[in-house]
Amino acid sequence: xxxxIETVFRDEEMxxxxxxxxxxxxxxxxxxxxxxxxxxxxxxxxxxxSIKGANNVLFVSDRRSTWFAAPGLWRRMVKMIxxxxxxxxxxxxxxxxxxxxxxxxxxxxxxxxxxxxxxxAPQVTMDRSLLQDDRWxxxxxxxxxxxxxxxxxxxxxxxxxxxxxxxxGCAEDVAHLDLLPAHKRLHTYVxxxxxxxxxxxxxxxxxxxxxxxxxxKGRRARVERxxxxxxxxxx
Numbered sequence: 001x002x003x004x005i006e007t008v009f010r011d012e013e014m015x016x017x018x019x020x021x022x023x024x025x026x027x028x029x030x031x032x033x034x035x036x037x038x039x040x041x042x043x044x045x046x047x048x049x050s051i052k053g054a055n056n057v058l059f060v061s062d063r064r065s066t067w068f069a070a071p072g073l074w075r076r077m078v079k080m081i082x083x084x085x086x087x088x089x090x091x092x093x094x095x096x097x098x099x100x101x102x103x104x105x106x107x108x109x110x111x112x113x114x115x116x117x118x119x120x121a122p123q124v125t126m127d128r129s130l131l132q133d134d135r136w137x138x139x140x141x142x143x144x145x146x147x148x149x150x151x152x153x154x155x156x157x158x159x160x161x162x163x164x165x166x167x168x169g170c171a172e173d174v175a176h177l178d179l180l181p182a183h184k185r186l187h188t189y190v191x192x193x194x195x196x197x198x199x200x201x202x203x204x205x206x207x208x209x210x211x212x213x214x215x216x217k218g219r220r221a222r223v224e225r226x227x228x229x230x231x232x233x234x235x
Contacts, residue, residue: 003053005046009080013073014063016080019046021056026090028081028114030097030104031061048209049096051216058084060104067100067126067136068107069143078111085112094216097122098199100136102164106151109160116161118215120199124176125150131179133172135196152180162186163215167194187220191227193234205230 009016027049049057060077068074085093095117097105102122108114125131126139127149140146148154155162164180166173168190180186191198202208207226214222 005057005059008084012063013070014077015059015061016084017059017061018084019050019057019059021050021054023054023056024089024091025054025094026056026058026085026088026092027094027096028105028108029057029059030095030101030108031059032097032099032101033065048203048212051209051213055094056088056090062100062104065100065137065139066143067103067123067139067146069126069139069146071144074107074147078108081108081112094118096212099123099196103151106162106164107147107154109158109162110148110154114158114160116163116216118163118165118212120165120202121167121170121173121196122151122164122176124152124179131175133176135172150179155181155183155186160185161218163189165189165191165198165211167196167198168192169194170196170198172196189223189227191231193231201234202230205233 003020005017005019008018029049046057049055062068064070066073093112093114095105095108095114098120102119105117105119106122109117126146128138130150162185164177166177173196177188199208202211207230211223211226214226
């Protein structure tokens with residue numbers, strides 16, 4: 001029987017959904033606004049994250065799209081992710097996200113041992129004194145103190161490999177990427193002409209799962225080949 005995604009926790013602030021896999025690896029997928037990943041709901045994205053059932057997948061949604069700035073929300077999320085990791089006996093954690101979820105994916109290693117953090121078109125900051133990005137609400141004004149001012153400032157305190165993918169055709173996303181520090185554990189990919197819905201385009205092209213699998217295995221040459229093929233097909 002094919003495993004199904006089960007809702008394991010839900011309140012007015014967050015939802016946690018669990019898809020069991022066959023390995024001891026847990027992929028924590030932070031969804032974006034509207035609780036989706038690149039325009040796809042968790043059920044549709046599950047195949048890419050689970051890699052044909054090998055990975056356990058935990059979908060984490062900030063239901064009010066606060067960029068985890070709602071009072072106490074981030075602390076509660078981390079506590080529950082830790083609990084699930086321990087109770088399910090997971091030996092490795094990967095974080096993955098798109099847009100707001102990409103911010104969460106890069107933030108998690110600050111508080112939890114994460115082997116790789118994979119972020120598509122992420123926001124690096126929601127502090128408007130650092131970057132004025134009017135696409136999104138002023139969450140700091142509405143919700144209060146952000147988890148961090150610039151998520152790139154947390155990289156030095158972790159051992160995580162960070163993989164960040166943005167579309168070169170989206171100036172705002174490139175501006176966020178430029179806020180990240182140069183670091184030997186940071187690997188960036190800019191796809192010329194790509195827009196903010198980059199993950200959705202990769203999924204529709206049938207390569208998103210292959211890209212994620214290649215990143216998980218550290219096969220950077222294959223990642224480059226996949227992105228190259230995607231660009232040629234989109235031209």
